[in-house]
Amino acid sequence: MAIYDNFGVRTIINVSGASTRVGGALMPEEVVDSMREAARESVSMAELQAAASRYISNVTGAEAGYVTSGASAGLTLATASIIAGCDLSKIDKLPQTQGFKNEFIISREHRNGYDHAARLAGATLVEVGMNEIVANAGVRRTEPWEYEVAITDSTVGIYYSQGPDSHPCLTDVVKVAQKFKLPVIVDAAGELPPKANLRRFIEMGADLVAFSGGKALLGPQSTGILCGKKHLITSVALQNLDMDEFFDIWDPPNDLIPKDTLPGIPRHGIGRGFKVSKENVVGLLTALRLFVEDNYESNYIDQTNYLKSIVSAISSKALETRIFAPEEGSPILTIRVNEEVLQKSAFEISRQLKNGNPGVFVQEVGLGEGIITIHPMNLNEDRTRILTKKLLSII
Numbered sequence: 343m344a345i346y347d348n349f350g351v352r353t354i355i356n357v358s359g360a361s362t363r364v365g366g367a368l369m370p371e372e373v374v375d376s377m378r379e380a381a382r383e384s385v386s387m388a389e390l391q392a393a394a395s396r397y398i399s400n401v402t403g404a405e406a407g408y409v410t411s412g413a414s415a416g417l418t419l420a421t422a423s424i425i426a427g428c429d430l431s432k433i434d435k436l437p438q439t440q441g442f443k444n445e446f447i448i449s450r451e452h453r454n455g456y457d458h459a460a461r462l463a464g465a466t467l468v469e470v471g472m473n474e475i476v477a478n479a480g481v482r483r484t485e486p487w488e489y490e491v492a493i494t495d496s497t498v499g500i501y502y503s504q505g506p507d508s509h510p511c512l513t514d515v516v517k518v519a520q521k522f523k524l525p526v527i528v529d530a531a532g533e534l535p536p537k538a539n540l541r542r543f544i545e546m547g548a549d550l551v552a553f554s555g556g557k558a559l560l561g562p563q564s565t566g567i568l569c570g571k572k573h574l575i576t577s578v579a580l581q582n583l584d585m586d587e588f589f590d591i592w593d594p595p596n597d598l599i600p601k602d603t604l605p606g607i608p609r610h611g612i613g614r615g616f617k618v619s620k621e622n623v624v625g626l627l628t629a630l631r632l633f634v635e636d637n638y639e640s641n642y643i644d645q646t647n648y649l650k651s652i653v654s655a656i657s658s659k660a661l662e663t664r665i666f667a668p669e670e671g672s673p674i675l676t677i678r679v680n681e682e683v684l685q686k687s688a689f690e691i692s693r694q695l696k697n698g699n700p701g702v703f704v705q706e707v708g709l710g711e712g713i714i715t716i717h718p719m720n721l722n723e724d725r726t727r728i729l730t731k732k733l734l735s736i737i
């Protein structure tokens with residue numbers, strides 16, 4: 343594509359999925375058009391975020407919502423909102439938390455690289471539980487009582503990573519949290535689709551839920567959604583929006599920021615570096631609407647056909663192919679490489695696919711077990727043909 347050529351960068355075929363390192367999901371035309379249009383007029387960012395809040399509230403069932411610069415930024419803002427609330431003194435001090443509560447309880451098996459987002463806001467993560475099944479040292483995983491007995495005067499909330507196999511289930515963790523009036527943050531970055539998940543974790547009692555906008559929602563790569571309790575979203579807005587303004591003439595939408603509850607206007611908060619452009623807010627809202635109104639269903643059918651055409655072109659004794667199709671969402675193709683027949687490992691094939699122009703970037707998960715995984719979300723007919731040809735030439 344000319345625009346990347348201009349800067350001397352090759353384009354790649356991303357069959358890794360919505361991974362950030364390969365540019366994430368490609369946006370539908372309608373999303374790109376909405377961003378182009380948004381770029382041509384100015385708006386008050388507080389008014390735009392208040393409108394976003396109403397729409398997100400509508401489709402998630404949460405009291406309020408906010409467009410963030412990714413799920414990770416959403417998790418930092420969520421943490422900051424729980425630690426500081428609308429206390430302007432605390433908002434000013436973050437990420438320093440001396441003298442106030444900053445501990446979040448997290449199951450040891452929920453720890454992952456993205457929880458840096460919570461630590462960034464000044465949280466201390468207090469680990470509980472074990473996964474003795476994975477360790478081959480027992481039969482139990484983290485249990486709800488382990489959260490309960492770890493709660494102290496310094497505990498300010500619970501941090502929960504949602505996945506297909508999350509344990510203990512969110513409902514049980516929320517039960518403990520509610521008993522102690524503690525809020526629960528849920529990292530649900532990659533949990534869409536299914537569409538029902540937009541409402542599910544809020545219905546289960548989560549206080550704040552973070553989703554990625556740049557994964558299967560097909561919104562701008564650097565966007566996300568944070569939804570949940572109204573007073574926490576108010577704190578998020580206070581810590582994210584540009585605050586260089588005089589209190590007297592500051593006029594934020596009352597449903598996002600109730601000005602009359604504040605003694606003054608805070609200075610830029612910890613979230614100021616996570617600014618979201620008006621184009622990104624509009625792009626995310628457009629993508630969310632397309633997703634909610636089932637416009638992506640036909641993509642999944644096309645994607646299945648692309649995978650089937652790859653399978654019919656490459657099938658041989660050396661490669662065992664399987665297509666996994668979830669009820670909602672993209673199908674996945676796995677190719678098990680018979681290294682003895684082929685004299686090449688999945689790693690070597692993956693490396694060769696990456697080279698050249700265009701490079702083909704497959705999913706890394708499974709390579710260690712000799713499995714190449716193809717995620718078709720960014721495929722079209724041309725790319726499928728090029729990918730198939732390249733794969734055939736390597737094997």
Ligand SMILES: *Cc1c(COP(=O)(O)O)cnc(C)c1O
Nearest residue numbers: 412413414415456531532554566
């Ligand atoms: C992708 C992901 C994130 C980060 O989401 P961004 O929108 O890229 O910031 C956080 N947590 C999990 C579990 C993820 O999969």
